[in-house]
Amino acid sequence: MPETLLEPRGLDSTRATKQDRPIGVSAWPELAKVQNYAFKAEAVAPDEFGLIASESFAFDVRPKIQIVFPPKEQGAFIQKKQDTYIQLPEGASLFGWLRNQYVHGVIKDVPKLTADRLRTMVTHSSGLCTTLPYESDSADFRSILVAQLLDESIEDGVAHPAEVSINKAFHRSPSACLQTLSQVLRDNYRDRPSLCASVLRCIGRMSFDQAGHWGLKTANEALYHNDVEIRDAAIRALEKWGGNESVRTLRQHRDSEDWLNDYVMQVILDLTDSAV
Amino acid sequence: MFARKINRSKWNPRPYLKPDAIRADAVTGCLKTKGDRLSMWQCNDNLEDIDQIFLALATGPLITGFDAMDIVVVPENELEDAGFTAEATQGDTAVQDLRSRHVNLVCLDLDKLGTFAKLLASRLKDSQFKRATEAQIKRLVREAAGKGRVQQGNLSEQLRQKLTAPA
Numbered sequence: 085m086p087e088t089l090l091e092p093r094g095l096d097s098t099r100a101t102k103q104d105r106p107i108g109v110s111a112w113p114e115l116a117k118v119q120n121y122a123f124k125a126e127a128v129a130p131d132e133f134g135l136i137a138s139e140s141f142a143f144d145v146r147p148k149i150q151i152v153f154p155p156k157e158q159g160a161f162i163q164k165k166q167d168t169y170i171q172l173p174e175g176a177s178l179f180g181w182l183r184n185q186y187v188h189g190v191i192k193d194v195p196k197l198t199a200d201r202l203r204t205m206v207t208h209s210s211g212l213c214t215t216l217p218y219e220s221d222s223a224d225f226r227s228i229l230v231a232q233l234l235d236e237s238i239e240d241g242v243a244h245p246a247e248v249s250i251n252k253a254f255h256r257s258p259s260a261c262l263q264t265l266s267q268v269l270r271d272n273y274r275d276r277p278s279l280c281a282s283v284l285r286c287i288g289r290m291s292f293d294q295a296g297h298w299g300l301k302t303a304n305e306a307l308y309h310n311d312v313e314i315r316d317a318a319i320r321a322l323e324k325w326g327g328n329e330s331v332r333t334l335r336q337h338r339d340s341e342d343w344l345n346d347y348v349m350q351v352i353l354d355l356t357d358s359a360v
Numbered sequence: 361m362f363a364r365k366i367n368r369s370k371w372n373p374r375p376y377l378k379p380d381a382i383r384a385d386a387v388t389g390c391l392k393t394k395g396d397r398l399s400m401w402q403c404n405d406n407l408e409d410i411d412q413i414f415l416a417l418a419t420g421p422l423i424t425g426f427d428a429m430d431i432v433v434v435p436e437n438e439l440e441d442a443g444f445t446a447e448a449t450q451g452d453t454a455v456q457d458l459r460s461r462h463v464n465l466v467c468l469d470l471d472k473l474g475t476f477a478k479l480l481a482s483r484l485k486d487s488q489f490k491r492a493t494e495a496q497i498k499r500l501v502r503e504a505a506g507k508g509r510v511q512q513g514n515l516s517e518q519l520r521q522k523l524t525a526p527a
Contacts, residue, residue: 240428
């Protein structure tokens, strides 16, 4: 066993869900063979600890752990990628691991990253981290989602095909899914408010367990949009999730449309009644 | 009165339109016709009766969950004066006693659909519409189900599950 085979600190808390799988591997054939062991980096939201850079970035640190691939896979992989160094167990999140290393002071001077794309990262023996091209799953999900929402509007009370796509994407990788939804909203916030409203309606139909605080934050921001369709969708989302945080957000909202204000007031009543 | 389900937020003109314009999305999204017919429901001009239309709509065969809904009401005589023809047909709802309230506006063409859209827009301007919240819709359906008015076999599987789930 190599002497560097150490369990990274706090790895348990960074273990990805079972359905999580590395993304973008199809863009790198050599990695596809060891798909389950490719490294994954992810950010839940841009303002969280950011590791997702624009094109590539480097850490001036030599990683302290090495976890080997199973022998069968190792041969094929190492032959092709001699410089691979850090190897995490299946399901482990490189992002989580790096975050822990940062918290524990092993990695310093992590660049303040503002990029909004999800990337798969590969770490080399030099300590250099590189990103794979934009991963295809998210790109596919994004284009399918947009096509579905443009093709068919959201009907009250009727399930929309985009919800199925979102659910699938969420089960593949929750953070990648939310990241993509954020991306679609950002890309279309100015020019395609109806599309954004549809995305928000779908987000509102996710359970609070899925959308969580990201959902609340997204809905809260949408309340400030100048388009009434978007604000309506945001209020509908808050109505669906309910809870104290939704009520607090709604209480602070004053809409320029009287009918929407009436709706907000009634939702607050409904939510506070149901909480009693 | 005749009631029509719409999405209220689509009826506000966008900045690139004239202030009194009707968005094309409002027409294509809220006034979908089938066989040149437009589905509507008859009701009296009071809030309680409009709730019955919410109930009919919320128990349609395609409904899988509870959402807030908007209904706009138009007086029958306004439609008659504008040359619309209404035909009574059985509505697609799991509430048996509401099926006979369904009507279709028939023989519609582009002009008539435009006229209808303008009628709706003027009603909305006068706040002659009602939004029911998700909780209100849920309550209406649950109460009706409790009274045995909802034929559960005509509901979607998803809605049936939601209806039987604890409140």
